[in-house]
Amino acid sequence: MGQYCDAATMQATLDANDYVPVIDLSASNSSDSNGAAGVVAEIGDACEKWGVFQVINHGVPLELHERFELAMKKFFAQPLVEKRKMRKDIDPLNPYDYGYEEFSKKVEDWKEVFDFPLEKEMPVSCDTNNTQTREAIPQWPEYPPEFREACEAYGREMEKLSFRLLELISMSLGLQKQRLHGFFKDHTSMGRLIHCPPCPTPQLALGTHAHTDVGALTILSQDDAGGLEGQRTIDGKWLPVQFVPNAYVINVGDMLEVWSNKKYVSLVHRAKVNSERERFSIPFFFNPAQYVTMEPIEELTNEQTPAKYRAFSWGKYYNSRKYGNFKNPDMQVLRLKHFRVFD
């Protein structure tokens, strides 16, 4: 494991088999079908046993990634008064948002974030029963001038990688390659830039409190400050996600848990902060279209293994998670347990 830089927060007592699997995607492109089948098997194993893995040789150009990271750092380095201009208070439904106090829903995190959606549509209301949409109003910061273009280019790369991973994951479930693609025709994916300043009392705070991601999968880029931790599916053990240069961390999200009928379980994860240095982290959430009805994929259920979830609307689920924060204390935040069928 010498090739990996250990995160500052890494426990000293990790076993060799406690490192999150690192999967080389280059073989999945090759004409060698054994190579591709090997990648599918590795991904299936990681989704089932870990709920998380990292990918290398993923095809995202390094130069594009670095340009994007630089623009992000310039944005966060501005005075608060400039960043606050991007708060969505002006239009509470605007999905473009700078914020620093209301994340992980009802718990405060030690961080500031900027959210940018890829979607062109946004809900007309934060009422979860209303899944109508209207055109989203882009709200991009003026500084740095290259910010918007860098975020959009990065978003397109993430979209490409997401569809590629979706194919590999579908195959790992024994489904047709493009079986899940239709759910993403008008997908509601978004990117999030996270900056955690150094924290004087890291034992009392978290950069991100424990949670699962609501969508299908998340592609996350963390820097060498580390801090990301996941709860491994097979034994529930909390493990650091080691920093691997130029890799992306892939989390199983709630919707993959539903489609796979719980063969894959949504990863519980969190991020620690440290007192010495700031950390940056960039998740990209790959989410279905607003109008998709979520339920286990038919081919994955049968008499012996009946559906473990009742059908529900992704739009309603997503809106309840997006808007059920401090400002909407009475709103019911939907979770998977609300749709679970217990036998």
Ligand SMILES: O=C(O)CCC(=O)C(=O)O
């Ligand atoms: O801070 C991090 O690296 C984790 C972020 C995360 O899990 C999220 O925003 O959903």
Ligand SMILES: [Fe+2]
């Ligand atoms: Fe997350």
